[in-house]
Amino acid sequence: AQSVTQPDIHITVSEGASLELRCNYSYGATPYLFWYVQSPGQGLQLLLKYFSGDTLVQGIKGFEAEFKRSQSSFNLRKPSVHWSDAAEYFCAVGAGNNDMRFGAGTRLTVKP
Amino acid sequence: GAGVSQSPRYKVAKRGQDVALRCDPISGHVSLFWYQQALGQGPEFLTYFQNEAQLDKSGLPSDRFFAERPEGSVSTLKIQRTQQEDSAVYLCASSLAAGHTEAFFGQGTRLTVV
Numbered sequence: 129a130q131s132v133t134q135p136d137i138h139i140t141v142s143e144g145a146s147l148e149l150r151c152n153y154s155y156g157a158t159p160y161l162f163w164y165v166q167s168p169g170q171g172l173q174l175l176l177k178y179f180s181g182d183t184l185v186q187g188i189k190g191f192e193a194e195f196k197r198s199q200s201s202f203n204l205r206k207p208s209v210h211w212s213d214a215a216e217y218f219c220a221v222g223a224g225n226n227d228m229r230f231g232a233g234t235r236l237t238v239k240p
Numbered sequence: 241g242a243g244v245s246q247s248p249r250y251k252v253a254k255r256g257q258d259v260a261l262r263c264d265p266i267s268g269h270v271s272l273f274w275y276q277q278a279l280g281q282g283p284e285f286l287t288y289f290q291n292e293a294q295l296d297k298s299g300l301p302s303d304r305f306f307a308e309r310p311e312g313s314v315s316t317l318k319i320q321r322t323q324q325e326d327s328a329v330y331l332c333a334s335s336l337a338a339g340h341t342e343a344f345f346g347q348g349t350r351l352t353v354v
Binding site: 220232 | 273281284285288296299342343345347
């Protein structure tokens, strides 16, 4: 079965600094990969997804992620963080079936 | 409506009480998912519907959990004889096509069992 690891529970960055959130997955075939963001009291909002093709995917709010098969990773990046980006970020992997597995999440704090 | 709507937003139940959580998916969406999100954790899959058919219920933690989507639109997650370990946020998501092509999530129902 597929699984997801987000090694960083909590990350703090200064506003305007770059950001990288790590995600490693385990799955035997090519997975479907997702990044979601969750603000307090809100549902999950899809930032971006990878199904196939170009391994660098662009998402909303200036986020991008790169699929690296050799490293089983799908790290999320943003060149310049805004205070409104403070939230919980979840990486998820889907295996083409109906079961999407989420990581435990990374909480992002943005310092002024 | 414009998005996935869940009600109630908050529910406090006494241990042993039955609860019913409602999900209104985006109109026309074929797929509907329920997830359970414990505090400080990522969502965990409970069950999946394609239209009115419940195709996967492998994530339901016990036979006290039951979900239905009788007309292929609104879905209800029922928890019988609630226990403290059932306290969590229950998230509903829907997607236009079959499977997880692009799932839209509701705001969730926070269930607290006391």
